[in-house]
Amino acid sequence: MPASALPWFEETDYPRFQQMIPELRNDSYAEWIEEHKKAVAYRRPRNGSTDIPVSPDEFDRWLKETKQAAHLELLWVFAEAKAVSG
Numbered sequence: 001m002p003a004s005a006l007p008w009f010e011e012t013d014y015p016r017f018q019q020m021i022p023e024l025r026n027d028s029y030a031e032w033i034e035e036h037k038k039a040v041a042y043r044r045p046r047n048g049s050t051d052i053p054v055s056p057d058e059f060d061r062w063l064k065e066t067k068q069a070a071h072l073e074l075l076w077v078f079a080e081a082k083a084v085s086g
Contacts, residue, residue: 004043005083006036007075008051016056020063023072052079 009017014029024032043049054075062078063070 003048003050005079007079020070
């Protein structure tokens with residue numbers, strides 16, 4: 001089983017993701033990083049994980065192409081799709 005794809009972005013992009021994704025609006029970037037660390041730790045003994053760089057522009061484009069409203073789960077779906085497409 002391949003490693004799980006986890007969305008990763010820089011702190012400078014976080015405000016843009018907060019504007020797009022309602023679940024992130026009340027969380028700081030530090031809180032996002034802590035959750036990311038938990039996700040990595042959870043996957044480590046199973047199949048591992050790999051960080052997939054995601055930009056707000058490409059995520060927004062994908063949302064428009066797929067005609068979906070942004071939410072946190074879709075960020076993970078997008079990272080998985082990006083990992084598969086290479």
